[in-house]
Amino acid sequence: MAGLAWRPGDGRRTGKPASCGVSVRLDPGEGDRDVADGEDVAAGGRGIAATMPAPASLRVAVSNRPARTSSSALGVRGRLLLAAVALLLPPLLGGALLLGGAYTRERRVAERHLDETAHMLALAVDQQLGQSQAYLRALIASPALAQGDIVALEAQARAIDLPKGYWFRLAAASDGRVLMNTALPPGTPLSGGQLGPNLRAALETRRSRVGNLFNSTVTNQQAIALHEPVFRNGAPAYILSLVMPSTEFTQLLTDQQLRAGWIGAVVDRSGVIIARTRDPERYVGQKARPEFAEAYAKQSSGRMPGVSLEGMPTIVSFRRTPSQDLVVAIAAPRDELGREAWRGLLLALAGAVALFALAMGLALRLARGITYPVEQLAARAAALGRGALVPTETLGLAEADAVAQVLADASQRLARSSAEQEEKVRAAVAEAESANTALFQAHRMEAVGRLTGGIAHDFNNLLQAVSGCLDMLLRRAPDDRSRDLIRAGMQAVDRGAGLTRQLMAFARRQALRPEPLDVADLMRTMRQLLMHALRADIVLEMVLPQGLWPAMADSAQLELALLNVAVNARDAMPNGGVLRFVAENVHLAPDQTEDALKGQFVRLAVTDTGSGIDPAVLPHVFEPFFTTKEVGKGSGLGLSQVYGFARQSGGTVHLDSVPGVGTTVTLFLPRAAAAPRRPSAPAEARPADRVETRTVLVVEDDATVSATVSASLRERGFTVMQASRADQALALLQDGDTIDILFSDIVMPGGMNGVELAKVARLLRPDLAVLLTTGYAENLPPLEGMRLLPKPYRMDQLLDALDALDALD
CATH class of the missing domain: 3.30.565.10 (Histidine kinase-like ATPase, C-terminal domain)
Structure with missing residues (x-):
């Protein structure tokens, strides 16, 4: 809620003393930049080469500050300036004290006005609740309620001319069961209801109570309810409630016509915003800031600094309504309080600055006629610092002329040295630009690699499904022409697999066998x-x-x-x-x-x-x-x-x-640490009439790939069990059925990959053979002795890999 909470502001002030003495300056053309002693001039980092283009000139400069003399006495210019400051300082200080007092008084007046507005709003909200309570008590006095005639009571309630959006609700005091609801059409069956905290509190205290903000399922709007307990013969009988839309309170706040920029709000006991003058659609129903809730829980009224939900620094004044525990708050922008005092303070400050500038100008004009030779020497020293040639005209003072000649000689020597330094810096800049270009190219190649690797991974699964389907069709082909067409399709799959391998190779996501x-x-x-x-x-x-x-x-x-x-x-x-x-x-x-x-x-x-x-x-x-x-x-x-x-x-x-x-x-x-291994003897060909008796558990999250691979294995005599996730596979392994081989994809949903599944499966069944497959080799975990079959694979490759597991066993 805007203006109903605060957080302490903070500010930091950092400073770094200016460097004195000799420095190096780069003149890139239109502006100067001084580089203090010790700053990195090499390529990279924050040095000159990483931040400046090739410089137009390099100059060695001295500080513009006049050199110290051996005497500690002030010069003529310094004494005149000190006298002007001494004359102006007392009236400036006195005026500052007066303005400070005026600002404090003005701010206090504004804060009192803020408190009074919050108090008046709290009374207005309480008056609104009082009017609503009058409706309830008028209905409670009905003889129909005393006789328990709910039908007659409902007719009387519906006859009452309530404001738009208001409605009555009657509940049993024993269990909160709804007996009447005028928001529904007459005769609508009623159900539900319970004794919430606010209803129980109304019964226990025997007084009316405002509930918390809620979303009405009947009217589909946010509302609050005023609950009035009804007693018969000293015992609780009913709870009669008047439900009011939260917009009624927002309109009440708006009708008070707060100052521009001020924010008014009403908050219920739970700290939820009931009404708000600014952006009610966005903030009504949200929690107020915890700091504000803590403040009004401890006291019934107060004022504090805060920050609105829009991020605006504010001063918040809050009051609890006299008859109910609702909190009304007014938030005003901090900069608005005391604005008139600030305006006067700024005007006075501008006058003081103008007076001070006038005094300083007169003092400088008087000093100029006395200090001209010294200023000329300082100007020539500054020109030397900028790298410019020092003029040789005389100043009319022998000592000043001698110093001017020394400065002119030094400017010639520094000009020659700057040319050499400029060439060194230009080389450093070129080296830094070359390094930045190489780094950019490396990052670009990495980004392209990630994109192509992801495409190749998805394409591998598609090729695997197509390859499995073609293999099944080949086994069922009725004639040579059909078989030739299917083999042509399989060759196209092989070419596609070759392309994906090249893509995966570039992306560094292929499964290498180094x-x-x-x-x-x-x-x-x-x-x-x-x-x-x-x-x-x-x-x-x-x-x-x-x-x-x-x-x-x-x-x-x-x-x-x-x-x-x-x-x-x-x-x-x-x-x-x-x-x-x-x-x-x-x-x-x-x-x-x-x-x-x-x-x-x-x-x-x-x-x-x-x-x-x-x-x-x-x-x-x-x-x-x-x-x-x-x-x-x-x-x-x-x-x-x-x-x-x-x-x-x-x-x-x-x-x-x-x-x-x-x-x-x-x-x-x-370089490899070990010597190359000798090639092993070729494996024996698989017999065409081999009868399979092994059971394979296929774990594959791609339904098409799982279906084609499982069907092909069944055609070759394997008994196949299927699972799409690791937890399903573990359940099958724990059932006790015979399973000889676990054939699992590595990348799967569900939090457990194929390698982790294989490790757990071997703990359950130490004699279980494991074959893994994947079309994506990035961040591949260690296989620890398990065999890997890259996707896409043909069925004869899968069969050879399964046979190799027997040879390994």
Whole structure:
């Protein structure tokens, strides 16, 4: 409620002493900026290079403050100024005291007026309640009520000419059961009712009581009720209530015509706003601030500073109504109280300032004729501080002329020094701008990666559902033509899966399988593949030195990255050329790469002799879907896969290009701590007539994927149980049914992911085989020995993975 609560204001004053002595100043052109001793001039941080453009000039300046002399006596100008201040200070202080007293009196008068207004409003609200109580007592005196004839009583109640929105309600004193309600049409069945706190209080105190604000379900508006207990033979018989809309009290406050800017409000016992002059639709029904509620709970009247619900600082005066425990409050803006006194104070202050300025002007005019030579020296010292040349004209005073000559010589020396410093600062600014550009590009690539990773994740689930459906159709195809069409669809799914893998690679959300790799052996194995990807007019060269470290990376993704680089190089050499692969061991320091990598890495540099890349295009080459090729000749995902793979592997990728000369793409992969493992023997082919007896629990929140995978497994003889959430899967595991394999998605709703489900399942069933799957590898928890099948997968891949679980067991 506006004006009915307060919070203490606070203010802070901070200060920093001005720097004296020598400083460095940058002149960017239209304005000056002084940089105090010790401020960072290097690139970055809050230094000059991070906040200023390339400066037009750099000058070394001295303070404009006149140099101290060895004498402690005041000069002529200082003595004249001190005399003027001494003459003006007593009358200024006396006037300030008088104005302060006037302001205090004016404020007290305004506060008394605020209190009187609150008191009068409380009486008006009480009078309004008194009129309502008269309606109740007139109806209580009815013989029909004494005889218990509710029908006759209701007829009399409906005949009373009540204000609009008012209605009677009669309840039994024993249990609060509603006996009459004139807001409803005659004959409407009545139900419900109970003895609330206010009804019980009216019975216990044997006097009328105003209830709290409530939302009436009958009239669909906010209202309050005045309850009057009815006794027969000394015992409580009924409670007769008159319900009044809260708008009646808002209108009552509005009719008082408060001053502009003042806010009036009425609050019930529970601290809820019943009526308000400003924005009643917004604030009626809300709680008053706790500070205000605490204040009127302790005292029946008072005044305090506060802040309105609109955020306006106010002074609040409140009064409790004489006959009921309603609180009426008036809030006035703080700056309005004592405004006239402030106006007089400001006028007097302006006159004092004008008088003081006049006195100072006369004193300065008198001093000028005496201090002219000294001022000229000070002006020339200030010119020296700004970097300007000091004039050599004489001042008519031998000592002043000697000092002027020294200043002129110093200005020449400083001009030469400023040129050198300006060049250093310009270099620092250029370095800072380069660092800011690199940081912006890194943030931009990260944002694009998040977007593409999210799209690829959703697309993987769609591809998985399509792949499962096509697999089921293939098994049911009646002829070769149908099977060829289905296989074409499956090939399209594979191409879509390839695109999503490249998107996930750029976004660094693919499920990598890093392992120690013999890079030289991998590249020799790839030679034939690369030759097929290139043309006959391109010469392929490989430089693979002895003693090359093993790299820690996913072999399949590394092969794809090198192939993507090779294809881009081929397209950049339409007339043929040389494609050269060079591998070597490197030690990186943080300042050697933009990514601040540190440690031992295997560097793979791929260089072509093609057309090169336009410098304007270079910042975008790693962005997904960006390509300079014709429509239909490039997806724009090749280099984005290389970028994502390198960063997710713990390394990075750099691209250098010179138009007309060629391009070099350099991959940095971290050195593996262990030696490469030898390839294992190929797994035996799955028998076509194998009879399955295993039971698989499929846990997948995507209904389409779950249905297609489960149906395919059942066709191959598996017994399949399905669950869409981890808690459902745990319930099935605890039922005691035979379950051989848990096949679960990792990302699921419900608070428990697939990895956590597998850990709990193994505690319940230690012999349970577990296979996990996911189409989204960001923030993947440690699998701790569990196998992972990335989405989208084909059914033969799923069957091979399930068979591999048996081999592992």
